[in-house]
Amino acid sequence: MRRNGAPAMTGIGAVLIAVLLAMLAPLAASAQELGGMARLAGPVTLEAGWRSLSVSVPLNQAVPWRTRLLADPPRAVVDFRTLDWGDMDPATVPLQGAATALRVGNAGGGWTRLVIELDRPMGFSQAGMATNPETGAAQLTLSLSPLTDAAFAEQATALAATDGVPGEGVLHGGATRLPLGQRPTRVVLDPGHGGVDPGATHEELREADITLTFARELAETLHRTGRYEVVLTREDDSFLSLENRITVAHEANADLFLSIHTDSLEDGQAVGATLYTLAAAASDAASAALAERHDRDDLMGGGVDLSGTDDAVATVLMDLARAETRPATDRLARTLVAAIDGAELRMHRHPWQQAAFSVLKSPSVPSALLELGFLSSEQDRARLRDRRWRVQMERAVVAGIDAWVEAEAAQQALRLR
Ligand SMILES: [Zn+2]
Known part of the structure; x- marks a missing residue:
C-alpha cells in the first residue's frame, strides 16, 4: 500500500459543475438543453499525417456526437445531434491522405451525419470535443489510423448492428463503443x-x-x-x-x-x-x-x-x-x-x-x-x-x-x- 498525501475537498459549486459537465459530456445533454440549434463555426478540415488522417469540425456550441465505421467502401462516420450544416458544401473541403470523398446529410432521429470515405481500412484512434469555457464554442477533433482488414471488419460489423438506432453509440477511447453489458x-x-x-x-x-x-x-x-x-x-x-x-x-x-x-x-x-x-x-x-x-x-x-x-x-x-x-x-x-x-x-x-x-x-x-x-x-x-x-x-x-x-x-x- 502507498498513501500519497491527505484528501482535500473540492470547492466548486454544484451548478457550475453541472453546466461544465453538460458541455464536456457529449451524451449527457441534448442540444436543446444547451440552447438553440448548433451550427458549424468554420470550415471542416482534413489533415493527412504520415499514416494518419485527422478531421476537425468547429461548432458554435457542444453537441452530443458519436462515431462509427462502415464497410464497402471503408467509411468513417460522425453523427451530431441536431446540428445545422447550413449551406456547407462538402465539395469545398480539400481531400487529404486516405480520404476519397466527403458527404454530409441527415441521419434521422435528430442526427446529422458526416461521412468520410477512405481508400483503406482505418479506425478512430482518438476523438474528443473540446469546449471553450468562455465562449462555449466547441471543436470536435478525430484521428484515424490504419487498421488491418480483420480489425476493420470486426469494428465495422459490430457498429453496423446499431446503425440507425439513435443514441446507441457511446464514446470509447475516441471511437464508438457499444454500451456496457452489450459487449465484453x-x-x-x-x-x-x-x-x-x-x-x-x-x-x-x-x-x-x-x-x-x-x-x-x-x-x-x-x-x-x-x-x-x-x-x-x-x-x-x-x-x-x-x-x-x-x-x-x-x-x-x-x-x-x-x-x-x-x-x-x-x-x-x-x-x-x-x-x-x-x-x-x-x-x-x-x-x-x-x-x-x-x-x-x-x-x-x-x-x-x-x-x-x-x-x-x-x-x-x-x-x-x-x-x-x-x-x-x-x-x-x-x-x-x-x-x-x-x-x-x-x-x-x-x-x-x-x-x-x-x-x-x-x-x-x-x-x-x-x-x-x-x-x-x-x-x-x-x-x-x-x-x-x-x-x-x-x-x-x-x-x-x-x-x-x-x-x-x-x-x-x-x-x-
Ligand atoms: Zn500495497
Whole structure:
C-alpha cells in the first residue's frame, strides 16, 4: 500500500459543475438543453499525417456526437445531434491522405451525419470535443489510423448492428463503443508492487507475490465467464511505476481499473478486506504534476481535449472529468463491498474508505483499490495462503463487478434516452 498525501475537498459549486459537465459530456445533454440549434463555426478540415488522417469540425456550441465505421467502401462516420450544416458544401473541403470523398446529410432521429470515405481500412484512434469555457464554442477533433482488414471488419460489423438506432453509440477511447453489458467489459487488474518493490512483507510472505497470484487467478475467473476481457498491468515480478499502471488502463481503454494490495499495520490488530476509492482533491498537487508529465490528451483517455487550455483550466477540467466518473466509481465500491460482504468474507470494520492514492488518479476510468487483508494479522495471512479462501474472494469480486456492469448499463440507458 502507498498513501500519497491527505484528501482535500473540492470547492466548486454544484451548478457550475453541472453546466461544465453538460458541455464536456457529449451524451449527457441534448442540444436543446444547451440552447438553440448548433451550427458549424468554420470550415471542416482534413489533415493527412504520415499514416494518419485527422478531421476537425468547429461548432458554435457542444453537441452530443458519436462515431462509427462502415464497410464497402471503408467509411468513417460522425453523427451530431441536431446540428445545422447550413449551406456547407462538402465539395469545398480539400481531400487529404486516405480520404476519397466527403458527404454530409441527415441521419434521422435528430442526427446529422458526416461521412468520410477512405481508400483503406482505418479506425478512430482518438476523438474528443473540446469546449471553450468562455465562449462555449466547441471543436470536435478525430484521428484515424490504419487498421488491418480483420480489425476493420470486426469494428465495422459490430457498429453496423446499431446503425440507425439513435443514441446507441457511446464514446470509447475516441471511437464508438457499444454500451456496457452489450459487449465484453474490459477490466484492468493491477497487482500492487513487484520487482525491487516487495510491498508489505511478513517473514517469507511478500505483498508483491500475493497480489500477483490473486490477480492472475481473478483474471482467469473473469475470463472464464465469457463476459470480460482482462489486462494485467504486470504479468511477472517486475517493477512498474504508478503512472505506468494508469497508462496501461488508458491504453487498454479500460471500463474499470482494480488495483490489488494487502495491508500491514504495526500493532497487528486490524483484519479483513478494505476497498479504497479516490478522495476528491480539486487542486491536488500530485494530479497537477501528473498532468504536467503526461500528454494531457492521452491522460484523459481522449474523453476531454485539454490541448490549448491553460494550466488552471486544465486542472479544473481534470477534476470535472473525475467528477464525471465518480458516480460510477462509487457504484463500483458499493457493489464490490456488497458482494464481498454477501459472501461472508471478512471485511475491515470500515469496509469502504477514501484516500488519495496516485494509482487511482485515472480521470476517465472508474477505479478502486482492494486491500485483501492484513499481512500483520495471522488470520489474514492464513486466508491469503488458502487457495479455497482466494477462490471465494475471487468469485465475490466477479459478482461485485457483474453487479456494477448491470448498474452502469442501466445508467447508460437512462442517459441515452
Ligand atoms: Zn500495497
